[in-house]
Amino acid sequence: MATNPAPLPAHLADLPEAGKKGLSLPALPPRLLAGSVLVIAGLVSVLIAWGQTRHLQNPAAQIPYLASGGLIGVGLMAVGAALLGGGGGAAVVTAAPSEEVVARIDEMAENIDWLADTVEQIAIHLNRVAAEGPAIDTAQRS
Secondary structure, eight states: OOOOOOOOOTTTTTSTTTTOOSOOOOOOOHHHHHHHHHHHHHHHHHHHHHHHHTTOOOHHHHHHHIIIIIHHHHHHHHHHHHHHHSOOGGGOOOOOOOHHHHHHHHHHHHHHHHHHHHHHHHHHHHHHHHHHOOOSOGGGTO
16 A cells, blocks of 8 residues: 655755755865865875874974975865865855944944043143143242
8 A cells, every 4th residue: 555745845845855856965165165075084194194194203394394294284284174164155145233232333433532532621721730840839948
């Protein structure tokens, strides 16, 4: 006795995977795929270089492996990471600040203005005191 599968909900029927059996992986953008491959290749290169040098006691004998495997691996990982994390250009969407954030920034600006005024008043007072000269009565010193 064969049973028909339950119909898909309306909000899922539009998906490209709707009605397909089995696991299907989403298509990766070429930039993401290339970056992932380069990072993995760089890790493999570093691990191979380490595997070939781990038993060598002489540091001079390790330099060719370091130059060929280690530096190339690090370079591959750097390029791959740049491809993975390099900005999306126009596709990047930035959210507008919330009203709470704007209100807190305005409050901070008011506090900074108050602090600047206070520091200015202190500076004016100190300049006035310095211009008046010493406050010590010299007649009492003798």
